[in-house]
Amino acid sequence: MTTNISLSRRVQRVRLSPNAAASARASALAAQGRDIISLTTGEPDFDTPEPIKQAAIAALARGETKYTPTAGTAQLRRAIAAKYRHENGLEYTPQQIIASNGGKQVIYNALAATLDAGDEVIVPAPYWPSFPDIVRVNDGTPVIVPVGQEQGFKLTPEVLEAVITQRTRWLVLNTPGNPSGAVYSQAELAALAAVLRRHPQVLVLLDELYEHIWFTPEAPAHWLAVAPDLKERTLLVNGVSKTYAMTGWRIGWGAGPQELITAMAVIQSQASSGPNSVGQAAAAAALESADQSFVRTARSAYARRARLVTEAINAVPGLRLLPPEGSFFAFVHCGALIGHLRPDGRVIASEGELVEWLLEAEGVAAVDGASYGLSPYLRISTATSDEVLADATARIARAIAALRSPASASAALAETETAG
Known part of the structure; x- marks a missing residue:
């Protein structure tokens, strides 16, 4: 049968x-x-650095094996807030941060919380393949914008202006880029910000999973250092997987406007609840360590x-x-x-x-x-x-x-x- x-x-x-x-x-x-x-x-x-693994073992020994808050433990969210304060000069409260089962869930939560049928998301190509599919699965329409080798694999302000419509809800930015390895300069980010200021309905999803893997003479400029006035329209997506070789620990996070983060937590509460306790303890240890060698x-x-x-x-x-x-x-x-x-x-x-x-x-x-x-x-x-x-x-x-x-x-x- x-x-x-x-x-x-x-x-x-x-x-x-x-x-x-x-x-x-x-x-x-x-x-x-x-x-x-x-x-x-x-x-x-x-391999994941030994001190991080030891922090996970210590968390197990302390009995940290229970459910965690939907948006993540207080310890991890404080550690993420401190990371942004010390590394990026950005102020976020723990209530403006959500920890999830990897960066992919952060992106899914954000789009599930904000898209209705027909809403558009601008996705420069080449892109991480999950971006357009997460848009589609949440009833949105990905607007694919090719930016090839001739453009350094980077979106230009002229092209961005041309593809924004009244249905545009998000622009996806990824720097350093997967799969291109492209890094936006301060001037390039400033030019994109100038376009976005003319279109207040457009939010920015900044994928910075590769934030610490750059080969330019100096550390790349941060989007919100270039355009601090767009902070309330920006969701930062990051995690420990690439920076600390912790892919299997499945801990990512989002930082953004509190209203958006609260809505994302609602989605997460019905999809998976809070991330695993031991992974969060290990991620907090990675971020809090004075030794970042x-x-x-x-x-x-x-x-x-x-x-x-x-x-x-x-x-x-x-x-x-x-x-x-x-x-x-x-x-x-x-x-x-x-x-x-x-x-x-x-x-x-x-x-x-x-x-x-x-x-x-x-x-x-x-x-x-x-x-x-x-x-x-x-x-x-x-x-x-x-x-x-x-x-x-x-x-x-x-x-x-x-x-x-x-x-x-x-x-x-x-x-x-x-x-x-």
């Missing part, structure tokens, strides 16, 4: 995360014995890896990589290779087929640029060792070298016909 389950329109509007799907496929091939290098997932290869050490390693990958990729004919200024990704332009032929004669008709070829030929797993809203690109994660990245980029170079351009293939065919 079978049961027909009628799925909602809501779930049919979204898809499984392409990052998760690519990672799962790479893992399945590795389990079959294939020699696979997976560069799909944005996850630090470092791990953050600097990790940033130095990510910067070195970005340089290594940029040099290696730009040495491969047909690939172009704008040097990342932050995060731990490389968003590689591969348009010159579309139309090339594999050794078996099959045409590489899209970046998805190029990604498939890298996996098939050399066991390198990447993600196609279309999953991030912009073609023709591919994304690779640089959050792994120098040795693995050197091996991976050498494999990519070999796979690309095995391809034939349409012109060379035609010339070879003509030569064969002439000889015949």
Whole structure:
């Protein structure tokens, strides 16, 4: 006997995360014995620092194993408020902060609390794939704005002005960017702020999960240092996953206007309740520690890896990589290779087929640029060792070298016909 389950329109509007799907496929091939290098997932290869783990153990020993307040423990929210005060010069009360099960839930809460059917959210592409899908699942309309390599993967004020309508409710900003590695300058942020001041209905969702992973000569300017008058229209989204190598602890947070944070807590109360107690204790310890040397050490390693990958990729004919200024990704332009032929004669008709070829030929797993809203690109994660990245980029170079351009293939065919 079978049961027909009628799925909602809501779930049919979204898809499984392409990052998760690519990672799962790479893992399945590795389990079959294939020699696979997976560069799909944005996850630090470092272990969580020992003092943070010890803080979690101490919390367990104190019996901190019960339900937590919906918006997060008082200790964690005070630690987040102190972080903003000391690092960013921003004042937030604990009531203006919500802790959630990762940054993704913060974003979901915010959009669930503010969107009605037909409301628009401006999402520059390339984007983190969850942004447009979280908009869709909450009945909103993502307005995708392509900003390619020629624009440094950054939204310009002219383009922003052109896409704002009366239905626009949010602008998503992500700096340093995933997947592009782009970092907005102070002048670029100021120009966007000038546009937003003319459109008071538009809120700003600032994804700064990679806040501490930057490779510019100086720390990037903060949005609210550039436009402090927009604080009451801005939601800051951050967490401990990238900065402190705590992806599995699932602790993120939002800081913003109290009315918005209260509404987000209502949504969270019905979706998941408060985040786990031990993870919050560990996150608070990470933020409160006087020793932040791990953050600097990790940033130095990510910067070195970005340089290594940029040099290696730009040495491969047909690939172009704008040097990342932050995060731990490389968003590689591969348009010159579309139309090339594999050794078996099959045409590489899209970046998805190029990604498939890298996996098939050399066991390198990447993600196609279309999953991030912009073609023709591919994304690779640089959050792994120098040795693995050197091996991976050498494999990519070999796979690309095995391809034939349409012109060379035609010339070879003509030569064969002439000889015949």
